[in-house]
Amino acid sequence: MTKTMFVKITATMCSGLVLSALTSRLAFAVNGPAPIKYNFGQLGEYSISGGVDGYGTLYNNGAGNLFNQNPQNVSVGLTNALVTLQKISGLVQFTFEAGEYTFPILGSKSFEYPTGSPQNAYNFLGTPVLQGYVTLVPSPDFSISAGIIPTVEGLESGQDWNNSNFFLSQLANMEITSERGVEATLTHGPAILTVQLDDGYFSKRFNNFQGALTYNLNSTDYLYLYGSNTFGTTDFTNVTNGFPEVNSNMIGGGVFTHPLSC
Secondary structure, eight states: OOEEEEEEEEEESSSOOOOOTTTOOSOOSSOOOOOEEEEOGGGOEEEEEEEEEEEEEEEESOOOOTTOSSEESEEEEEEEEEEEEEEOSSSEEEEEEEEEEOOOBTTOOEEOOOTTSOSSTHHHHSSSEEEEEEEEEEETTEEEEEEEEEOOSSSOOSSGGGOSSSSBOGGGGGSOSEEEEEEEEEEETTEEEEEEEEOGGGOSOOOEEEEEEEEEOSSSEEEEEEEEEEOSOOOGGGSSSOOGGGGOOEEEEEEEEOOOOO
């Protein structure tokens, strides 16, 4: 049996993290920093947020970790150090989120990456940019985005500020956190439809299609259906993260409650 003590200390520069409507589907186990907004007149409205937090873990009778990277019975470190900048008005908008993060995995010892390899997302995404995309908003009901976009597949995220669970489950290892691609979103009444074409798992092959439908049932509850399908086969031994899930397909959904306001 593995017994775990996990202590987290958080310090925020603002108070929450700017997230797109599609990534804020669920209530989060740990709320990130809230954005501060600035209006520059004809230059548009912007928001900025950022935060830093750390962790401490103590494991007894542990059994290694998911990546077998120097498992530690006692470990402390930096969990998140992220800054988000957004332009949130006008025809041309953008989102840029960069920094570093680590993630506690359920049932897995904490670990440190080998010397010379940063303890952050670079190991999986190959870049310190977690999200970085430009969005065209020709109308309130339609938008197109391109760049490093957040996934609409699944219900967990590889970054705990964006996740409903504090510890990542094995489900999170099957899902994509962000990928390079294009996205279109259409809103009609209580329904929001999003489709993406991307290089799932940063494979550098744009052969992954994702779709998601959100339907507000009432003021508190909504239906969320999602799915992804990969066309063709990608040699996962040559992609950035080397995960065989690069060739997987996924479908799921359920009825959820909107997250509470911070």
